Amino acid sequence: MKNYFWNMLINIKNGQMAKKSVIIGPRKNICESFLKILWNEGFISGYKISPQNTRNLEIFLAYTKNGKPVINSxxxxxxxxxxxxxxxxxxxxxxxxxxxxxxxxxxxxxxxxxxxxxxxxxxxxxxxx
The missing domain is CATH 3.30.1490.10 (Dna Ligase; domain 1)
Structure with missing residues (x-):
């Protein structure tokens, strides 16, 4: 159950280290509730259902004005x-x-x-x- 969740966390961490603007994650209830919390607190710019595959989510990563990731660790x-x-x-x-x-x-x-x-x-x- 939580393997999707742990993989999504690692993808967010790696995506911010690689300065990516969008990453793809699985569309699971636990992942969506986690992304909702991150979005409400300002750690990500947003997320939406992927138009290519409805089983995936597109996660938009947030950066500061200096280009540094909002999530430091x-x-x-x-x-x-x-x-x-x-x-x-x-x-x-x-x-x-x-x-x-x-x-x-x-x-x-x-x-x-x-x-x-x-x-x-x-x-x-x-x-x-």
Whole structure:
């Protein structure tokens, strides 16, 4: 299930290192919900269904005015081989102004601010700087 998700993250990371403007990713529910969070937070310029193949998404990467990628680093916290879970109390101890964390919760993928607002815990998937 999450292989599509992990591959898409690596494609975004590699695409920004190669200064690409558009990359192709799989059209899965978990990928679309992740891209929606990235788009709402300004880490990507947008995404749409590919006109050539409706099973793929075109992801438009964002760059600063200097040409540097908006996403400086993607770090995987919880891996398939070693899962980590945070309770809502543990999430409140994390400083969300320095790092942006995306959690997998029982309500779907949520950002750290949404988890704090809804008082829910979950599995931290990635940290974006």
């Amino acid at each position: 993607l770090k995987f916290l919880s891996k398939p081989s070693q899962r980590i879970y945070y309770s809502s109390k543990q999430i409140w101890k994390i400083d969300s102004s320095k790092t942006f964390i995306i959690f997998s919760t029982n309500l779907g993928l949520k950002s750290i601010t949404e988890c704090k607002k809804n008082k829910i815990g979950g599995e931290p998937l990635i940290v974006i700087n």
